[in-house]
Amino acid sequence: MYIGGKKIDIIIQTEPEQIFHGVHELVRMAFPQFNIKMGGEDAECPNRIFLQGRVEEKALCLYGSIQVDGKRTEDRQNCPLTEETAASGSKRWLARAFAYRLLCRHCGSGLNDYGLLTGVRPVKLVHRMLDRGLGQAQIMRELQQKYLITASRARLLMEVAYNNRSYLEESAAHHLVSIYIGIPLCPSRCFYCSFPGAVLKSYPEQVEPYVRALGQEMDDIGKVLKELGLGVQTIYIGGGTPTVLADKDINTLFELLHEKYISSVTREITLEAGRPDTLSSRRMELFKKVGISRLCINPQTMNDVTLKRIGRQHTSRDVGAAVEWARQAGIDRINMDLIVGLPGEDQEDYNSTIAQALELKPENITLHTLAAKKGSDLARIEGLSWQKDDPIKAGLASMQAKLRDEGYQPYYLYRQKYMRTDAENTGYSLPGCFCRFNIQMIEERQTIIGIGGGAATKLIDSRGKITSLYNPTDPDSYCTAIPALVRRKVDNLRALN
Ligand code: SF4
Incomplete structure (x- = not known):
């Protein structure tokens, strides 16, 4: 007003x-x-x-x-x-x-399918109820009566919790941690993104000092893992766009990982190859050779006009080629991120995107609802608006239904601030192909050590208390801060174990 x-x-x-x-x-x-x-x-x-x-x-x-x-x-x-x-x-x-x-009375309608829950990780609530020994019917009742969640969302939360619970139990039984490695550089800035990492302009000036600093942190943390007898269950290399790294730097990174992190308990190594414009057939062979077991190739949409509009430098055809190269190289777990609600898109676009994505047969598809993150070009131009009963919700529902028809199951879920409607981001997977790292990251029951620019560390003690530590995102600030932030992380890890 x-x-x-x-x-x-x-x-x-x-x-x-x-x-x-x-x-x-x-x-x-x-x-x-x-x-x-x-x-x-x-x-x-x-x-x-x-x-x-x-x-x-x-x-x-x-x-x-x-x-x-x-x-x-x-x-x-x-x-x-x-x-x-x-x-x-x-x-x-x-x-x-x-x-x-x-x-609700003032506005004359319900406000939000998630009722009183405004946090990022609603499935944690269901896990806490399961810990208390509540059964399915009691959980449904509590979600709807105490937290005022709609029946359909309560069912979705329960389904996700039941699907991923055995993975939480599996990791709790061991002295295991997961590792996140951040590469906060991108070839260009996407329209909807507020990620404060750097846009790559000069490889020698921006990336080489960064890779040296990253190597130092990996080396120091690796020694402490050995000293404390911690095994690394999963590794996730994210960003930014980690595939901006040249082959020689990918090799250096993996030499250190094999020397200090990867062991017989390591079940999964994911690389975010978010932008198909950084990929080639030869690079896929390198990723397979160094040991990557799961690759994220993220089109966001398969509509070429939208891709251009949101500042991506690839086409839907490039996505198809990247998936084919990955398969030829022998990578057997592929995730594709899709976003519902991108500017100018409607139901026809959603139908076409999900149909094209399914044709490529990825094991995982993550459906995101557009969020106008503060600091993004999208938020600057369109504001942080939120709408109820937006066509975005209908689009999301139709894509979810299509995924279920094809046998995909929801296995992790989170929400974000400034989503365009009262929905969620949900990871879907073919049975048996769930990404363990994503489950641990969202449910916060396993320590995740973040290494590199923009990486968050979540240390979980035996009573479930979480201590969070954050590395600076900007590559230059990260390089300068290395000694202090390694010391702090090491002290906290020793105190925990
Ligand atoms: S590739 Fe990802 S991190 Fe980089 S600008 Fe685009 S959305 Fe942001």
Whole structure:
């Protein structure tokens, strides 16, 4: 809403603040066109939300009022507190549910298929319920009644959790970690991407010092893994676009991996060859020779007009050629990332993209919903808008149905901020071809050590507590920071084991 060319804020006031923690995200879904501010005074602002929660005589007394767009909605509710709901975490869910229902009443519709869940990893919740020994029916009930998730999304979350649970148990039984290696360089910047790595301009100036620094970090971390007796279960080389590395640097990287990381417990080595314009038949033979077992060739769409529009320097035909070269070289696990919601695309494009992707018979297809990441050209031009019942959702549903018809199963799922609609990103796989690294990365039950620019390390202790450490993304900052960040990682790893 604009008055005199100025975007109007909604001011949210909460009492006490902590009980309504996270309510900002729900308000953003209800009113995507507004700037939202938590707290503060602005007598001019006509749009206000007030939420209050007080504990009185074994009940949580909630009050809320919404004054937005010239319309007022208010409500109050007393929630009896049992032994279970008196915990501060449970009070927060009650308060959130109250705010959510009030927002739905004001807007005259449901806000979001994921109900109160605004986080990135909703399947973790199902795993926690399974840990508590809950059965299928109880989990479905809790997802819908406590978290207000729709039945279809609750079923999807359950299906993913049931599909990937044995992989979590398998890795928990050993002293195993996974490794992520980041190569934060790309041949050009895609329209929708906010990744703060560098665009490759000069190989000698940007890549060579980077590869030296990466080698140093790999060497130091490798020694600590040996000292602590940790085995590497999976390795994922991501970016950016790791395949911008020249053959000699791929060889150097893999010499170190074979020397210090790869062993008889290593089950999977993935290389993100995201941009088909960095691939050739000869390079595929190199990838196979050095030991890559899974390759990501990511078209995003098979529509050549869209590819050009979003700044990719390849065509759908290049994707087909890359898959053929990979097969000829003997790489038997291929993933293809597709994005639903790219600018200018409609149902016809989605139908054509999924049909062409399926013709190439990849073992994995990951369906992404477009997210307007802050800092991307897309967000700058189109804003961070969010729409309910967007055609994107219909497109996503039709592609999901097609994948299921062809025997693919959903096995990992995550959400992102600023998605264009209330959907998710889901990894689909043919049976028996699940990517272990993706499961571990999303469910956060195994330590993942991130090495290289932009890599995140997640250290998981025996009680499931997570310590996160981040490497700088910009290659120059990474090279300078190496000694300090290796020290910090090593200290944390030793403390954990
Ligand atoms: S290839 Fe990936 S990381 Fe690089 S600019 Fe495109 S979307 Fe971003």
